Amino acid sequence: MQFLDTQKVSETSAQVLLSRLVKNGKLVKTGYGLYAVPLKERRDFFYNPSEEERTISEQIKKKFPFADFCVWSPSTLTRFMRHVPALKMVFVDVERVAMKSVFNFLQGVFPTMPILLNPTKQECERYITTEKILIVRVLVNEAPITLAGDTPVPTLEKILVDAAGDKELNFAQGAELYTIYSDAFSSYNVNRKRLLRYAARRNRKDYILKIFSTIGL
Numbered sequence: 001m002q003f004l005d006t007q008k009v010s011e012t013s014a015q016v017l018l019s020r021l022v023k024n025g026k027l028v029k030t031g032y033g034l035y036a037v038p039l040k041e042r043r044d045f046f047y048n049p050s051e052e053e054r055t056i057s058e059q060i061k062k063k064f065p066f067a068d069f070c071v072w073s074p075s076t077l078t079r080f081m082r083h084v085p086a087l088k089m090v091f092v093d094v095e096r097v098a099m100k101s102v103f104n105f106l107q108g109v110f111p112t113m114p115i116l117l118n119p120t121k122q123e124c125e126r127y128i129t130t131e132k133i134l135i136v137r138v139l140v141n142e143a144p145i146t147l148a149g150d151t152p153v154p155t156l157e158k159i160l161v162d163a164a165g166d167k168e169l170n171f172a173q174g175a176e177l178y179t180i181y182s183d184a185f186s187s188y189n190v191n192r193k194r195l196l197r198y199a200a201r202r203n204r205k206d207y208i209l210k211i212f213s214t215i216g217l
Contacts, residue, residue, distance in 0.1 A: 042186070042187060042188055043187065043189065045155070045184075045188040045190075047072060047076060047148055047153040047156075047159075049071060050073070052090065053072065053090060053151065054150075056071050057150070057151040057152065058151075059109050060102060060105070061150075064101070064102060067094055067098040068094070068095045068145075069093060069098075069152060070091075070092075070139065070143075070145040070158075071092055072090070072091050072093075072153050072154050073087070073089060073091065074087055074089055074163075074169055075088075075089075081183075082176065086130040087130075088131060088132040088133065089132075089168065090134050092106070093138065093143070093154070094137075094138075094139050096138050096139075099117070099138060100117065102136055103117040103136040106134060106136065113132060113133070114131070114133045115134045115135070116136070118138060120167070128168065135168055140198070140202060141201070142198070142201060143158050143201075144158045144194050144198055145158065155191075155194070156184065156190055157194045157195035158198060160180070160184060161204060161208065162202075163177060163180060164177060164202075164204050165204055165207070178211060178215055181211050181212075181217070182217075196208065
């Protein structure tokens with residue numbers, strides 16, 4: 001779908017085009033001045049891990065075959081953002097009991113790569129730059145994850161909830177977060193119950209319900 005340049009299209013022309021898109025079933029009106037892609041046009045979200053992420057996953061599985069974890073890059077959020085930062089972070093979210101052991105192991109496997117263990121807000125501000133960095137974090141119990149082949153990865157619901165407050169994802173917060181949620185729900189099928197269940201475990205349910213209300217979800 002093409003987007004309008006509002007500086008070159010008159011309000012009347014825009015309204016005519018929007019009405020035509022609604023009539024043709026390409027958009028649905030969700031409120032005054034609000035439109036969304038019809039549910040049937042939305043896609044299932046699938047996180048496709050990079051070769052590097054697959055390698056990290058394979059190494060962890062060999063050493064810790066019973067540990068729950070997932071591997072992903074927050075750069076996946078940029079598809080929903082207006083202002084795209086330069087990101088080279090890779091997250092390893094792993095259950096708390098194995099977190100320190102996985103961190104020590106990865107330091108040996110990737111000796112030249114900076115690795116942070118569950119960094120504080122101050123450490124994030126200091127060490128997260130445009131350079132490649134690996135961050136080992138806590139995987140919350142019952143976090144929604146899935147498999148991409150043999151690689152455990154987050155679902156879209158986990159990514160969205162994490163974006164709503166994780167200190168490592170500060171770039172996605174503030175006004176940008178509303179854009180992320182709006183674009184994610186417009187483009188992909190999002191399991192709202194799964195998202196809110198995980199949000200409750202992160203003590204973010206009320207905040208995310210406020211986002212829903214603000215953007216008309």
